[in-house]
Amino acid sequence: MPAPAGASAGIPPALAAAATAARDFFTALGVTEAEGNGPIEFRVDPASHDAAYRADLTLAPDGTGSLANERVEIGTDPFTGAPFWQAPDVVYHELTHRVAAHLVPGFGVTPTSRIVDESLADTFAAAIEGNWTLGEGLVPGGLRSSADPSSQLMLDGATRVHVATPTRVDEMTADSLAKGPYFNIGPLNHAAYLVGEALGTGLMARIYLEALRHHLPAAAGVTDLVLGTVRGAGTLFGAGSAEQLAVRDAWKSVGVRAAAVDSIT
Numbered sequence: 624m625p626a627p628a629g630a631s632a633g634i635p636p637a638l639a640a641a642a643t644a645a646r647d648f649f650t651a652l653g654v655t656e657a658e659g660n661g662p663i664e665f666r667v668d669p670a671s672h673d674a675a676y677r678a679d680l681t682l683a684p685d686g687t688g689s690l691a692n693e694r695v696e697i698g699t700d701p702f703t704g705a706p707f708w709q710a711p712d713v714v715y716h717e718l719t720h721r722v723a724a725h726l727v728p729g730f731g732v733t734p735t736s737r738i739v740d741e742s743l744a745d746t747f748a749a750a751i752e753g754n755w756t757l758g759e760g761l762v763p764g765g766l767r768s769s770a771d772p773s774s775q776l777m778l779d780g781a782t783r784v785h786v787a788t789p790t791r792v793d794e795m796t797a798d799s800l801a802k803g804p805y806f807n808i809g810p811l812n813h814a815a816y817l818v819g820e821a822l823g824t825g826l827m828a829r830i831y832l833e834a835l836r837h838h839l840p841a842a843a844g845v846t847d848l849v850l851g852t853v854r855g856a857g858t859l860f861g862a863g864s865a866e867q868l869a870v871r872d873a874w875k876s877v878g879v880r881a882a883a884v885d886s887i888t
């Protein structure tokens with residue numbers, strides 16, 4: 624039996640504390656154990672150079688899914704030697720993947736839906752931690768920032784270097800998409816940052832959870848996230864509300880066509 628989140632035997636206290644913080648955050652948002660906010664096993668493995676939520680997914684013909692053998696693997700950063708649990712936002716990111724996997728069966732397996740999945744993981748991690756930088760517990764300055772997505776630390780062969788990354792959706796080209804989900808999450812992350820700055824991260828998280836619960840297909844692309852957050856804000860706060868307007872404005876600011884954003888009802 625897996626130990627409860629925050630109480631896996633032998634895990635570092637900081638990792639247990641991060642698991643508890645994520646669980647409390649999602650509980651306050653109304654995310655249940657059946658929705659991926661329950662006990663999970665953490666496997667701390669210093670020989671691994673990855674941090675990842677993993678599970679065995681079985682998809683039924685009706686689109687429902689079941690997840691078995693769920694665990695969060697926590698390795699060591701190959702460049703700093705720091706275990707990934709030293710960055711609590713990395714733990715929050717992985718546990719958000721778990722909630723997303725429960726809410727949208729089969730989510731994040733196509734190249735574009737992986738971008739959406741990774742961005743949602745960063746977005747909730749920022750809300751839980753209370754800052755917009757991911758991974759500053761591992762690397763001074765962090766790996767990437769939703770406040771400034773113009774560059775981020777990326778693997779380049781055997782090294783990790785700052786590279787210029789897209790900041791607007793119209794900069795997400797075939798070339799950029801070929802560089803993988805992290806390279807392309809900046810425009811999505813920055814839209815969430817703009818929503819969070821306008822409304823507070825608590826309301827931002829409610830809007831993004833509404834999108835995840837009710838509006839995102841398993842193969843969601845950027846357009847689905849735009850639709851889902853605008854409609855989610857409409858459901859929660861009313862069509863034409865200041866909150867929905869803030870979401871529309873955020874997407875326009877990262878280059879989604881204004882006419883397209885305004886046409887969403």
Ligand SMILES: [Zn+2]
Pocket residue numbers: 716717720740741744
């Ligand atoms: Zn991720």
